[in-house]
Amino acid sequence: MHDLDGTDMRILRLLAEDGRRPYSEIGDAVDLTPPAVSDRVSRLREAGVIRGFTIDVDRSQLRSGVPVLVRVEPNxxxxxxxxxxxxxxxxxxxxFTTAEGDITAYGRLPSESAYEWVEETVxxxxxxxxxxxLVADVDWTPSVRGTEFALDCVQCGNTVTSEGTSARVGGELRHFCCPTCETRFEERYEQLEEGV
Known part of the structure; x- marks a missing residue:
């Protein structure tokens, strides 16, 4: 899979809204049969676009504490x-870690001093x-809207376009930007397997 079409993106949006949504319901929304939706989801997982399905737990319902953002500038x-x-x-x-290396964490800290918590934890x-x-409100809404997916070549790191290739190497589906990278990767993999 090199390019994600509009149907793939709609399936991703529907799954982002509810990861347990039945394939029959998704199929109705995107005009596909449930087995066709299942095939597309399987291809998206195999390509690494979907890494897993998860739940969105409202942690405020599960534990007490003060919601805070902690921003740290580590040495x-x-x-x-x-x-x-x-x-x-x-x-x-x-x-969250910025490109500069600063770190922001969101959490619910015990009711004692947040500064003491930082000193003890970090x-x-x-x-x-x-x-x-102190955080007044949290609205966590994962979404794939406005996102373009691009696979990276496992050999050189370039973006895999429709001109790229895919091959199963070592039991895993790998994506390459060109046939040359595919050949180089397979040769290197074989050398590592042989212990050269």
């Missing part, structure tokens, strides 16, 4: 450790600075 050599500590915290729901010695903002 450059501590970015990975800070990111991992935030991701591992049960209080944190989402972690460690201020790992940070150049941080701030905590």
């Amino acid at each position: 450059p050599d501590e970015r990975a450790a800070v990111n991992e500590r935030l991701r591992d915290s049960e209080a944190v729901e989402h972690v 460690g201020v010695d790992r940070l150049d600075g941080y701030e905590v903002d």
Whole structure:
């Protein structure tokens, strides 16, 4: 699969709204039979466009705590450790890292001081600075609208267009921008398999 057509995008939008939506309902919306929808979803999963189906839990219904945004500026050599500590915290729901390496986390912190929580969870010695903002409302709406999907060539990283190729290598479907990259990847894979 190289290009996603309008039907694929509509299927993705419907699944983003409700990942448990029956294929018969999706088929009615996109004018396909349920088996045809199933085939398209399978191809989207195999291509890596769909990585899995998940649930959207309203965590405010499950636990107490104060909703906050925590923005941290980690020391450059501590970015990975800070990111991992935030991701591992049960209080944190989402972690975002900017291109500059700053990290923003959303979570519901225990009612004690949020600043104390940051100091205990992350460690201020790992940070150049941080701030905590109280969140008044959260509206998390995952969407595929306005998104263009592009597969990357596993050999060189270029975008795979309709001129690209796909091949099953090592049991996985791989995508390539051109036949040359496909050949190079397969040769390298065979060498690694042989232990050269």
